[in-house]
Amino acid sequence: MLSIENIRENPDEVRRALQTRGEDDSITEVLELDAQIRAAITQRDDLNAERNRVSREIGQARSQGQEASEEVRAEMRNIGDQADALNQRTKELGDQINELMLTLPNLPQADVPVGEDESGSVIIRQNGEPPVFDFEPKPHWDLGPELGIIDFERGTKLAGSRFYNMLNHGPKLERALIAFMLDLHSNEHGYTEISLPAVVKREIMEGSGNLPKFADQLYHDAEDDLWLIPTAEVPITNLYRDEIIPANTLPLKYVAQTPCFRRERASAGRDTRGIKRVHQFNKVEMYQFVEPETSNQELEKLVDNAEDVCRKLGFTYRVLQLCTGDMGFASSKTYDIEVWAAGCQEWLEVSSCSNCTDFQARRSNIRYRTEEGGRPRLPHTLNGSGLALPRVMIAILENYQQPDGSVVIPEVLRSYTGFDVIPAKTA
């Protein structure tokens, strides 16, 4: 959620910033409603003050044995009715404003490149070069079934398109990767490991920015109004919902592994082969609550934490800064990390790291104190994948495949997998 104060004070600036994201302008409407609600609030509060004053007098008089006249009570009844009507009005206006505000994305920071779509995003740096193979590297949708570790057909049988099963060395490798990443971030990068519910209440989805606007991308249980999380970012954001975090606690850094559920309705027909884009996948997610002054600098470190995984796995990767039109709804600044996959000859997005500034904190009513007794402030929130498992699996299978069809396990993972190689199936 954007700051209403900021919209009041700098409407043109906000308008311009939203336009760079391709947003329709509802600022004018917000300002109009805001003026109306403030007038109504002033009136209502004046009436309430009058009623409170007279009611106190009635109480005092009564304690001295004097009953209020029917005339006075009728007048107070009338004032009360007027106040109730105005109160109703402020609620309606408040709902309208809220509804509009919930659909407005975060403002991009000044140094974010302006652009309409992913073509406007900028490659910041690259680590390594795509390796050259002396044989034709296979894509994972061939390798997986050939190695007997991915079963697409039976996954589809169970849950439909974009679901799959893994077996034998497949799930073992994924399990090893998860353990490796969680250990790296919690032991070396200072994150607290946390495990979380995979479903959340409606207001939790609103707090993170996924609802109301992106309901069609989420799986929903209508019976209990529970929503399946598309990322651990959703529950972590709301950990401190409606709380004031005590002084001297920030930064708070969490790392979690959860399943992620995405309907991918907007991507129908895209990436239909393999496990690049599926409805359910595991992801290790990093998340931070930080002081506003440090958020951009912490974002750089968070990106490096994600890059560290890539480096340790020996990946060729590049870091992109997303342009205004390509960023997520809640983000003010985003870096993506893409790793090279030799089989499908593609850069795969394995991580997206964002500074959401105070956008999620305001939506979720998360505050903190800088010092004991100080005024509460909104913290900034950061999130970043560290990393998404299926695409890491793709990169390992495709980049570490051998001419004989086997796949070598990266050195750092071997203590976790307990094997050095996924052997080719001897037909």
Next chain:
RNA sequence: GGAGAGAUGGCUGAGUGGACGAAAGCGCCGGUCUCGAAAACCGGUAUGGGGGCAACCUUAUCGUGGGUUCGAAUCCCACUCUCUCCGCCA
């Protein structure tokens, strides 16, 4: 799923129609005392909104939403959550 009990400030907990944003204690902050600390004593200590340059004024909030009343933490209705017991169960 069945039965019962409950939900008040950072915490414990009082308050059952009138000066209550709310006693008291604990905690925390500041001060006195002390070489220093502890103890003791004194003072302070919720959040959001509206108005105002400010001092400040005002409003709302006692799980949530409605209702009764001139006036609700207190009375009525609905809901949510927590705890205990029973049942079922990974």
